[in-house]
Amino acid sequence: MVIRGASSGTLMTEGGARSASWQTCAIAEIIQRTPSIKSYFLRLSEPFAHIAGQHVDVRLTAPDGYVAMRSYSIASSPSASNVIELAIERLPDGEVSPFFHDIAAVGDKIELRGPLGGHFLWPERATAPVLLIGAGSGVVPLMAMIRQRRALAQTVPTALLLSSRTQRDVLFADELLSLELADPKFTLALAITREPPERACDFARRIDSAMVAELVARLPRMPAHVFVCGSNRFVNIAADGALMAGLDAAVIKTERYGG
């Protein structure tokens, strides 16, 4: 997903910030995930360990020297190898996403820098419940969090509310559904806006405050961390819903895309 979002920056550590330098990656694999989203697996030439929720900046250069830059959240777990996954939605009027969907091929070289972002981060010690809310490709940084939680065998109760137009548009659907079956501490709720959902626990409408309140209620305790990612409109509804459910503004972290 394109975040072009609120968070950016190399991770600030006690010792100060590192500079993330540009590196050249090779596209190792491309997978069509949904009708409009493909995953791109990029082999890093200079491997890094990111924190779930972080993104990379991708830079494309035209023969005339024109440079286009976009930020993409990392979908893969930090525990994975030196290959990172970006899931990119094709925006019809886009400049960079149509290049990825229509032109980029396995073996192509892509420049990127990262990991970036020092705010929208999976907590270092996740003990209190976590609520994740995403729309469409907004689930990408949340998926990195879910995958990291699983890779570290964390048991922190976690709920994901994911809004998509149709069942076929649900990004990472198979992985999320099987994870929910395998992990009693992980709750998945889909909000399917343009067709009836397949499961009784899912919603057949756009996100609203009542839906957020119900997700909060499905967790054993009030969440201590809320991560919301999607369009500005979606994020505002989700964040307002979380506030109305009694959550403190300080625990709600958002990433909005657009631009």
Add this chain to the structure above:
Amino acid sequence: MITRGFTGRNSGGDQSDRIPPGQHLVEHFPVLTAGPTPRVETADWKFTLKIGPRHIKVWNWSAFNALPKTKMTRDIHCVTSWSKLNTAWEGVVVDDILADAGVEPPTDFVLAHCYDGYSTNVPLADLASGKTMIALNYEGQPLPRDHGGPARLLVPHLYFWKSAKWVNGLQFTERDEAGFWELRGYHKYGDPWREQRYTND
């Protein structure tokens, strides 16, 4: 490195000399915020000028609106790579705020503070000389809540995270103190023409 098969939209056209490196033009006005959008009523709104911990002057909405208003049309550049040309603002330039408070700037560094706990640092030299304002109107209308209404800082010559939304005060600091994003990896100064996006850029 030239990217195989990429030609780009190069949307700048005749205005490409107004678009900093790595930026692309947008027509709409993206909204990017790290948390929930605060609700601030003008009846409750206050703006505080501080020197260190010391309150120098506090304005309410009507007192602040009685200050001289200035219009400014500027190009703006977001670190996330969009740029928007000819944005029209109206508000109170920072020099007029300092004049109304009757203070000579005691230090060279300022932190802007906001209702949502956000902060950002801007050197005095960049804030003063009519270059920046506390913006109250955008395109002739009261500033929408999504864009920082009722009031935001406007520092158009730096990356737009410096133009703090829901601003409620300026504070002179002894040293150049990092703000919210500056503590989380953004560049301390943020000049789009030098592509100062992240720390050490």
